[in-house]
Amino acid sequence: MxxxxxxxxxxxxxxxxxxxxxxxxxxxxxxxxxxxxxxxxxxxxxxxxxxxxxxxxxxxxxxxxxxxxxxxxxxxxxxxxxxxxxxxxxVPSEGGARRDALVAPDTATCDDCLAELSDPACRRYRHPFANCTNCGPRFTIVTGVPYDRDATTMAGFAMCAECEREYRDPVDRRFHAQPVCCPACGPTLRLLGADGRPMPGDPVTTAVEWLQRGCILAVKGLGGYHLAVLADHERAVATLRARKRREARPFAVMAPDLAAADALVHLEPEAIRLLTGSRSPIVLAPRREDAAVAEAVAPGSRDLGVMLPHTPLHHLLAAQVAQPFVLTSGNLSDEPIACQDADALRRLAPVADGFLLHDRRIHVRADDSLVRVFRGREMPIRRSRGYVPAPVAVPWMFPRPVLACGAELKNTFCVAKGTQAFLSHHIGDLENYETLRSFTEGIDHFCRIFGVRPAVVAHDLHPEYLSTKYALDREDCDLLAVQHHHAHIASCLADNGHEGPVIGVAFDGLGYGEDGTLWGGELLVADLETFRRAGHLEPVPMPGGAAAVRQPWRMAAAYLDQIYGDALPDLPVTNRHKGNWATAVSMARTGTNAPLTSSAGRLFDAVAALTGVRDVITYEGQAAAELEARVDPAETGAYSARLGEDTLIIKSGDLVHAVAEDVLAGVAVERIAARFHNGLAAVVVRAVRELHRQTGLDTVALSGGVFQNVVLLERLAHGLEQAGLTVLLHHRVPPGDGGISLGQAVIAAARERATT
The missing domain is CATH 3.30.70.100 (Alpha-Beta Plaits)
Known part of the structure; x- marks a missing residue:
């Protein structure tokens, strides 16, 4: 031997x-x-x-x-x-300055713990905090590394003798499960009234009774508070909307089990895999016509976001409620989700009739992740709980540690080293002070737990973004400004492990361009290091600047004035805004508070207003989403649009002109919406084919928030593939601004590799 x-x-x-x-x-x-x-x-x-x-x-x-x-x-x-x-x-864990260990995401309750939860003979029967090494909270309770109990928010809960035995036994599935606990030694569940007073009786049973009476309940989850009401209770849902000041943005719904979810939406196999997997995100899927939900749950949308219980507490609630219930973020409109108890009781008291909470502290706020399935594959829309902080591996080296600060809206940041990019949880819109504080604290936390001291800080080109201002205030690092749409395309390249060069189609709301105008409908020739603006939608004024984003009718005014001038026909949209129309047109003509934009998002806004779908929005992207929802899938007609003769300028006004003529002719909105989507996809395919002819490039990357629109995405991807081109889509990070920071990070690394 x-x-x-x-x-x-x-x-x-x-x-x-x-x-x-x-x-x-x-x-x-x-x-x-x-x-x-x-x-x-x-x-x-x-x-x-x-x-x-x-x-x-x-x-x-x-x-x-x-x-x-x-x-x-x-x-x-x-x-x-x-x-x-x-x-x-x-042997016991060792500390040290080096930080190469990864921190696990929060993980949905495993089958073993779920079996214990429903077994009266088990000491963890109906225990809202059951977990083991295969499931439970991780990222949201971790305060440092190595990952041990004293580096989590469970440090203050002393284990009972029985839990200690399990924790120390190498053959037990709870061996060194850091959040391990039982009813004798774990966190305590409480039900409070809106005034903060404790309620008698079993907290879960009483909470369910409140929901069944039409009350609004604040529930403490893994990464923050949710607000819950019965999904089919019209009055309760309407009351929640009014109190939350969330007029139209769709609510997510928790179904008690897969069969109940399938009764709400059409689920394909990948959607089922996502719903029942360890990440347990919200899955956006086509709503069934007979879905038992109040109309106010998702107004103006053909889709519905559904999820399954992912913690023992949610399983207990769902089992007793025994029907779908709304579970939406615990905040007021435009505020970050509440995650600390005192803050939740203060901010949500005007909204909730009661609070179901506990005394395990949340260290990091983390919203629910939101995904949809496109062509049988996952496409993230919001990447957060269950996914973060698992790294996005890339096939290229980061020569020095990078911090990428992301965008202003739907912000994420990214820290990167080696071949790993740690994309943050969803931070949100940095215009809110509390969200900005979450951004800065999150960066400090990621840098600490992953041992990253940034040598390079990448940021957006826009000088007024708060993420940019944060970057410019950093010291002892090299700064790199990255154009917004280049970052979008680089994000798609990183998502697919592709170096480029490619033809990039970057369609979104707004991004600061190198020429000082607002881009958003861009055709780029790009790789990870450089890009060239090879074409774009024709620029139009934004009358009122930021007001045009909130009021899509202003974009209709700008487009219609370019098309018709003083010979404007009598369209419904002009009559609805007769008192302000002339002012908006004057702004557009003189350029007074009317910056030029090539934005695809603003093009969708103009069409939504022109067709009467949406004149004023209450959340970002609403007009485009509601226009997509009105598309007649049987309509094959397409509006035509010209390409500029000398440069690849897409004459998007041609599409708006065709829409206006069909509105005047009384064509149904559903047919107009379909013809617009079909026509936009067709003209973009023509433009990309011309770029293919000029450059020889045969791979196309599609990125930007507009490509959350699966109608446009399918038509465009199909047209490009029919032309013999390879299409890269997002499947690990969002196509919208939530993926921008990854693009910034890989651009910073590519430029550094090119100089060494």
Missing amino acids: LPAQRIRVRVQGLVQGVGFRPFVYGLATEYGVTGFVGNDSGGVFIEAEGHPPALDGFVAGLRRQAPPLALVEHVIIEVTEPLGEAGFRI
């Missing part, structure tokens, strides 16, 4: 908080290997001793048999001298 050998093993990746050490212990026992395993700030360290065949099987098993929530990225082996020790043990 070959003599015994000893090796040192370093395992890097998502290997803390996922049951990796007990897995290693069991694997060592299986192969008769001696030594030890432990956690440190670099990941998992192992020393293993045994005969070579046993060591070979042990090392192979580290990657091949890893626990379901683990992500093994690197296994580094070093041979050392045998010590002849007996047995295998798990």
Whole structure:
């Protein structure tokens, strides 16, 4: 027999908080290997001793048999001298300055814990905080690394003897499950009235009774508070909208189980996989005509966002309610989600009739993730709980640590090192002070837990973005300004592991252009390092500046004036705004408070107003979303639009002109909406084909918030593929501004690699 050998093993990746050490212990026992395993700030360290065949099987098993929530990225082996020790043990965690360990996302309740939750014979029967190494809170309770109990918000809860036994037993599935607890030693669930006074009785049972009476309930979740009402209770949903000051943005709905979700929306296999998986996001899917939800849940939308219970508390609520209920973010309009108890009681008291809460502190605010399925594949819209902070791996090296500050709206930031980009949770719109504070505190937290001291800070080109101003205030780092739409295309490239160059189609609301105008309907020739603006939608004025974003009818005025001038026909939109129309036209003509924009989002706004779909919005992108919802899928007609003869300028006014003529002719809005979508897709395909002819590039990247519109996305992607082109779409990060920071980060790295 070959003599015994000893090796040192370093395992890097998502290997803390996922049951990796007990897995290693069991694997060592299986192969008769001696030594030890432990956690440190670099990941998992192992020393293993045994005969070579046993060591070979042990090392192979580290990657091949890893626990379901683990992500093994690197296994580094070093041979050392045998010590002849007996047995295998798990040693205490080590600290240190190095920070290479990954922090796990919050994970939906596993089947084993769910079985205990419903078993009267189990001591965790109906325990709202049941968890193990395969599930439960992670990111939202972590305060530092290594991931141990004293570096979480569970540090103040002393384990009872029975939980301590499980925690110390390497063969128990709760071995070193840091949030482990039971009714005897864990957090306490309470139900409070709107005045903050405790309510008697079982908190869950009483809360369910309140919901059934039509009350609004604030519920403390993993990453913040939600507001809940019965989904089919018209009055309760309307009351929630009024109190929350959220006039029209759709609410998400929690279904008690998959069958109930399927009764609300049409679910394809990938949607089912997402709903029932460990990440448990909200899935946006086509609503069934007979879905038992109040009309006010998702007004103006053909889709409905549904999710399944993802914590023991949500499972308990859903099982007793036994029907779908609204579960929307616990905030007022334009504010960040409440996550601290005192703040929630203060801010949500005017909204909620009661509070179902507990005393486990949330360290990091994290909204629910929102995804949809496109062509059988996941497309994130908001990447947050369940996904963050798992890294987005890229096939290129970041030469120095990077911080990318993202955009102003739907903000995320990104810290990156090695080949890993840590995209943050959804921060939101930085115009709100509390959200801005969440942004700065989040950056500090990510830099600390991932051991990143940024050497390069990338930011948007717009000088007035608060994310830009934050970057400019940083010291001891190199700054890099990145054009907004280049960042969109680079984000799509990184999402697909493609270096470029590609033809990039970047369609969104607004982004600051290199010429000082507001871009948003861009055709770029781009790679990770550079870009060239090769074409765009024709620029039009935005009468009133930011007011034109809130009031789409102003964009209709600008387009119609360019088309008809003083010969404007008698259109309904002009009559609805007769008192202000002349002022808006005057602004557009003189350029007074009317910056030029090539924005695709503003084009959608103009058409939405012209067709009577939406004149004034209450949330960003509303007009475009409601116009998409009105599309007649059977309509194959398409409006035509010209391309500029000398440059690739898409004459988007031609589309608006055709819309206006059909409105005058009395054509149904649904047919007009379809013809507009079809026509825009067709002219963009023509423009891209011309760029393909000029450049020889045959790959097209589609990015920007407009491509959350799956009607346009499908028609455009299909047309490009029919032309023989390869199309890159988003599937790991959002196409909207939530993915901008990833694009900024990879651009910064590419430019640095080019200079070294």
